[in-house]
Amino acid sequence: MTLPPGLHANVSFDDYLRDRLCPTPSLSSSTVRTVLSQSPLHAKMHHPRYGDAHEESSRADLGTAAHAALLGGDERIVVLDADDWRTKAAKDARFAARRAGKIAILRDTSEALPAMVESARRTLAAAGINLDACRCEHTAVWCENGQWCRARPDIVAPVDYAIDYKTATNADPATWIRTSLLDGGYHIQAAWYLRALEHACPDEPTRDFLFLVGELKPPFACSLVGVSPTLLAIAQAQVEHAMEKWRACVENDLWPGYDARIHYAEAPIWYEREMAEKGIWTP
Numbered sequence: 001m002t003l004p005p006g007l008h009a010n011v012s013f014d015d016y017l018r019d020r021l022c023p024t025p026s027l028s029s030s031t032v033r034t035v036l037s038q039s040p041l042h043a044k045m046h047h048p049r050y051g052d053a054h055e056e057s058s059r060a061d062l063g064t065a066a067h068a069a070l071l072g073g074d075e076r077i078v079v080l081d082a083d084d085w086r087t088k089a090a091k092d093a094r095f096a097a098r099r100a101g102k103i104a105i106l107r108d109t110s111e112a113l114p115a116m117v118e119s120a121r122r123t124l125a126a127a128g129i130n131l132d133a134c135r136c137e138h139t140a141v142w143c144e145n146g147q148w149c150r151a152r153p154d155i156v157a158p159v160d161y162a163i164d165y166k167t168a169t170n171a172d173p174a175t176w177i178r179t180s181l182l183d184g185g186y187h188i189q190a191a192w193y194l195r196a197l198e199h200a201c202p203d204e205p206t207r208d209f210l211f212l213v214g215e216l217k218p219p220f221a222c223s224l225v226g227v228s229p230t231l232l233a234i235a236q237a238q239v240e241h242a243m244e245k246w247r248a249c250v251e252n253d254l255w256p257g258y259d260a261r262i263h264y265a266e267a268p269i270w271y272e273r274e275m276a277e278k279g280i281w282t283p
Helices: 013-017 027-036 041-048 062-071 088-099 113-126 173-181 188-200 228-254 269-276
Strands: 006-008 075-079 103-106 141-142 147-151 163-170 206-217 222-226
Touching: 006 188, 027 041, 027 188, 027 228, 041 103, 041 228, 041 269, 062 075, 062 103, 075 088, 088 103, 113 163, 113 206, 113 222, 141 228, 147 188, 147 206, 147 228, 163 173, 163 188, 173 188, 173 206, 173 222, 188 228
Parallel strands: 075 103, 163 206
Antiparallel strands: 006 141, 141 147, 206 222
8 A cells, every 4th residue: 555645644654654555665854763763774674575574573562552542543552451570371461462453561560551642632622732733643654855755743733843652751941841851862753753744744834842741640730841942953853863874774785784993982070080089090
């Protein structure tokens, strides 16, 4: 199945994940981030049409289940009547659910889902965003200079915002920005999704990007985190760089890993000071 450029509803997550939507292997946010954070070789290995992108988690994923529950994918959630994952029956049931493209969670774990969804909806409503009026988990497909691309924004509001839902142990905005946003490459994901909407929906207004961050434990508090224009501009430049590297790799069928030069570790300023204060080292 291939799709024309645009924003499409009712595309299965499995078809999206396995890149069954484009006539040639397409770029996604995860591929772009892997090119930037590791190498084209790693990105190729994890690409569904070059390598194997169907990595399986060894644990129940409450965050993924909350994502599905919030965005209308309840049918993907399989609640297992088990106390833990140690029995063979529980492990087999989880494996079968994964192979069917579903999310297996334990009965006790599932009890958190309604509160997580309610907190997320309440946070969006407080910001003037009615989730029921938004397009959730639509798939964007577009082509740039012969390179097919795809994206799957969590939430596209009628105006103003595109939103991605993340779960975390701590949703305090300052903490999440410091510990998760840059390390996860989420600013690059924001730039990629905005690029997707500009190409797939050229007649619609330009949107800002928000992350809806929800906690995995009570009180399941949520926060909204935006990406500043400067950080977004840097991320857009990173996306352009990754696309050029990928295009060259495809054209030449050369997929470099890490370069072979020697990389020297420098002593951070704080480490120098700490060693000096302890009398271990003299600058």
